[in-house]
Amino acid sequence: xxxxxxxxxxxxxxxxxxxxxxxxxxxxxxxxxxxxxxxxxxxxxxxxxxxxxxxxxxxxxxxxxxxxxxxxxxxxxxxxxxxxxxxxxxxxxxxxxxxxxxxxxxxxxxxxxxxxxxxxxxxxxxxxxxxxxxxxxxxxxxxxxxxxxxxxxxxxxxxxxxxxxxxxxxxxxxxxxxxxxxxxxxxxxxxxxxxxxxxxxxxxxxxxxxxxxxxxxxxxxxxxxxxxxxxxxxxxxxxxxxxxxxxxxxxxxxxxxxxxxxxxxxxxxxxxxxxxxxxxxxxxxxxxxxxxxxxxxxxxxxxxxxxxxxxxxxxxxxxxxxxxxxxxxxxxxxxxxxxxxxxxxxxxxxxxxxxxxxxxxxxxxxxxxxxxxxxxxxxxxxxxxxxxxxxxxxxxxxxxxxxxxxxxxxxxxxxxxxxxxxxxxxxxxxxxxxxxxxxxxxxxxxxxxxxxxxxxxxxxxxxxxxxxxxxxxxxxxxxxxxxxxxxxxxxxxxxxxxxxxxxxxxxxxxxxxxxxxxxxxxxxxxxxxxxxxxxxxxxxxxxxxxxxxxxxxxxxxxxxxxxxxxxxxxxxxxxxxxxxxxxxxxxxxxxxxxxxxxxxxxxxxxxxxxxxxxxxxxxxxxxxxxxxxxxxxxxxxxxxxxxxxxxxxxxxxxxxxxxxxxxx
Amino acid sequence: xxxxxxxxxxxxxxxxxxxxxxxxxxxxxxxxxxxxxxxxxxxxxxxxxxxxxxxxxxxxxxxxxxxxxxx
Numbered sequence: 001x002x003x004x005x006x007x008x009x010x011x012x013x014x015x016x017x018x019x020x021x022x023x024x025x026x027x028x029x030x031x032x033x034x035x036x037x038x039x040x041x042x043x044x045x046x047x048x049x050x051x052x053x054x055x056x057x058x059x060x061x062x063x064x065x066x067x068x069x070x071x072x073x074x075x076x077x078x079x080x081x082x083x084x085x086x087x088x089x090x091x092x093x094x095x096x097x098x099x100x101x102x103x104x105x106x107x108x109x110x111x112x113x114x115x116x117x118x119x120x121x122x123x124x125x126x127x128x129x130x131x132x133x134x135x136x137x138x139x140x141x142x143x144x145x146x147x148x149x150x151x152x153x154x155x156x157x158x159x160x161x162x163x164x165x166x167x168x169x170x171x172x173x174x175x176x177x178x179x180x181x182x183x184x185x186x187x188x189x190x191x192x193x194x195x196x197x198x199x200x201x202x203x204x205x206x207x208x209x210x211x212x213x214x215x216x217x218x219x220x221x222x223x224x225x226x227x228x229x230x231x232x233x234x235x236x237x238x239x240x241x242x243x244x245x246x247x248x249x250x251x252x253x254x255x256x257x258x259x260x261x262x263x264x265x266x267x268x269x270x271x272x273x274x275x276x277x278x279x280x281x282x283x284x285x286x287x288x289x290x291x292x293x294x295x296x297x298x299x300x301x302x303x304x305x306x307x308x309x310x311x312x313x314x315x316x317x318x319x320x321x322x323x324x325x326x327x328x329x330x331x332x333x334x335x336x337x338x339x340x341x342x343x344x345x346x347x348x349x350x351x352x353x354x355x356x357x358x359x360x361x362x363x364x365x366x367x368x369x370x371x372x373x374x375x376x377x378x379x380x381x382x383x384x385x386x387x388x389x390x391x392x393x394x395x396x397x398x399x400x401x402x403x404x405x406x407x408x409x410x411x412x413x414x415x416x417x418x419x420x421x422x423x424x425x426x427x428x429x430x431x432x433x434x435x436x437x438x439x440x441x442x443x444x445x446x447x448x449x450x451x452x453x454x455x456x457x458x459x460x461x462x463x464x465x466x467x468x469x470x471x472x473x474x475x476x477x478x479x480x481x482x483x484x485x486x487x488x489x490x491x492x493x494x495x496x497x498x499x500x501x502x503x504x505x506x507x508x509x510x511x512x513x514x515x516x517x518x519x520x521x522x523x524x525x526x527x528x529x530x531x532x533x534x535x536x537x538x539x540x541x542x543x544x545x546x547x548x549x550x551x552x553x554x555x556x557x558x559x560x561x562x563x564x565x566x567x568x569x570x571x572x573x574x575x576x577x578x579x580x581x582x583x584x585x586x587x588x589x590x591x592x593x594x595x596x597x598x599x600x601x602x603x604x605x606x607x608x609x610x611x612x613x614x615x616x617x618x619x620x621x622x623x624x625x626x627x628x629x630x631x632x633x634x635x636x637x638x639x640x641x642x643x644x645x646x647x648x649x650x651x652x653x654x655x656x657x658x659x660x661x662x663x664x
Numbered sequence: 665x666x667x668x669x670x671x672x673x674x675x676x677x678x679x680x681x682x683x684x685x686x687x688x689x690x691x692x693x694x695x696x697x698x699x700x701x702x703x704x705x706x707x708x709x710x711x712x713x714x715x716x717x718x719x720x721x722x723x724x725x726x727x728x729x730x731x732x733x734x735x
């Protein structure tokens with residue numbers, strides 16, 4: 001197979017990447033507007049430019065009407081065919097839409113041409129072509145601007161690699177991404193995109209994950225590291241085993257999530273939606289009343305003029321688009337920065353938030369604790385002490401346990417019997433017939449272990465913000481030794497909290513640690529209120545208490561894995577994590593780059609987006625409230641009515657695109 | 665159960681509300697969110713009720729639009 005054929009084959013498999021629906025819509029309107037104006041411009045020249053500007057009348061009045069009927073016919077019935085069809089179907093099925101208004105308006109206007117020939121009414125047939133042409137032009141501009149609004153999401157979709165180089169037998173072959181299966185070994189050269197989610201089996205490199213997580217610094221990858229599809233391999237060759245393909249990948253999840261969020265409702269749009277629902281039938285009714293009114297108090301010519309103006313000036317689109325378009329731009333901007341807005345509602349709720357509760361481990365701190373100090377009693381040697389501690393902790397999956405296991409660095413673990421995890425306290429187990437306890441002070445208190453001889457040291461370590469684990473033997477209720485573990489603070493936690501305090505937010509830290517350790521950490525980052533000694537399952541209860549005290553304005557920031565109930569209980573739940581290491585289904589807002597600065601950005605983005613929504617709704621309401629009565633009053637010529645209508649929806653979409661200027 | 669319907673021919677916001685109204689008429693449909701931005705309808709269906717893709721398609725075409733895909 002030659003190269004060209006191969007290329008074509010892969011293109012065939014990737015038919016998804018051909019013309020997008022947005023592009024299709026834009027080129028559709030473009031075609032219509034081109035033909036619309038080709039036929040409408042001669043009408044304008046013959047009917048307006050020549051007689052009014054140059055005072056030239058080439059044809060008699062009657063032939064002029066025939067000519068405009070002739071030229072307008074294809075504009076209304078060919079260029080406007082689908083508009084008319086969709087509009088008139090509304091009259092049969094009672095699902096009226098925008099097209100019902102434009103369809104009826106242009107059809108009625110065209111029809112006046114015949115009435116004019118036989119009854120001498122004013123002829124609006126030329127006008128009908130102008131209305132249709134302006135309408136499709138407005139739609140074209142709107143579609144383009146709408147396309148721009150969704151550009152970030154489309155870019156996310158296009159981010160994925162199209163081909164992958166996999167190892168089959170002893171050969172490396174390039175296959176389309178759709179044919180990659182879980183378990184395939186993929187070779188990724190420097191500068192190439194990683195085709196799908198996987199785990200590194202050979203090689204070392206750094207990978208630029210900014211397009212997916214918003215994290216600007218490249219991440220180092222070596223054997224065992226997880227990699228995300230669509231990120232870019234920087235400097236080494238990586239051999240990757242595919243772990244997820246197709247719609248299971250992280251990128252696919254993100255795109256799906258953002259798309260769902262864009263379809264979600266923001267409470268403020270409720271009124272606009274209700275109005276949009278009854279808008280078209282109401283305007284139809286109003287147009288009939290306008291026609292009747294003008295027929296009685298004026299004449300048929302003005303009745304036609306005014307009611308056509310009413311039909312074409314009314315714009316449900318501006319109302320209906322106001323919120324979704326701003327939400328789309330806002331969520332796209334967020335996605336680019338590693339902020340995923342999962343529910344539109346969060347944007348509105350965010351502005352009421354006054355209290356922000358942070359989980360400590362993994363949110364304020366790095367969540368990777370390390371052993372810093374060891375203290376043993378006279379009865380044991382450090383080596384024996386670590387042997388017991390390491391063997392016990394080996395069986396637990398707690399991050400603190402992992403730190404101790406790594407530190408103890410044992411070659412052989414002692415067999416442990418009757419192992420038990422005591423949630424929020426520690427663990428217990430038997431080694432060589434002796435029962436040991438290892439855990440926090442609460443565990444020791446509950447088992448009446450005396451901390452004599454260690455209490456001063458423990459308190460000092462806790463004052464430094466370290467978590468102290470105590471090992472004791474059950475039998476003599478004595479402390480064998482202590483291990484201090486510290487979880488260092490993320491680089492930008494201090495900066496982020498400073499920013500939030502400056503903006504007047506009340507911050508709270510919640511943790512399973514004891515007060516002393518928690519206070520020390522809180523002091524380091526500047527948090528004033530600490531809720532310590534909280535068991536994981538009680539976090540949501542604490543959020544509820546804060547809500548009872550401060551009102552429904554509490555946000556919770558946590559890792560999304562252990563904190564899911566608290567995230568749900570909070571008015572705005574912010575889940576954060578790094579890369580794929582995150583539960584993206586938890587929380588109203590998800591931060592993928594693991595930095596607390598993301599919380600500040602998410603707040604700014606929500607506020608900016610919500611104020612855009614408010615502006616848009618204001619314009620859309622104001623426009624219809626002012627424009628419709630003017631049309632009813634017969635003040636507006638139908639052509640200007642249509643121009644105003646087109647401009648109103650273009651304004652709303654363009655205004656939403658201006659959101660990108662906000663500093664976030 | 666959640667279904668995602670990709671729809672063609674949705675060019676204005678009142679179209680979105682029409683499709684929403686039509687899909688909501690199917691009994692067993694709990695919530696509908698139609699976005700003209702993504703050209704998709706997300707339909708939440710009660711797990712106890714069986715609604716075929718054909719029913720969903722019919723509801724979309726009743727409002728005057730075309731279904732491209734359902735997933």
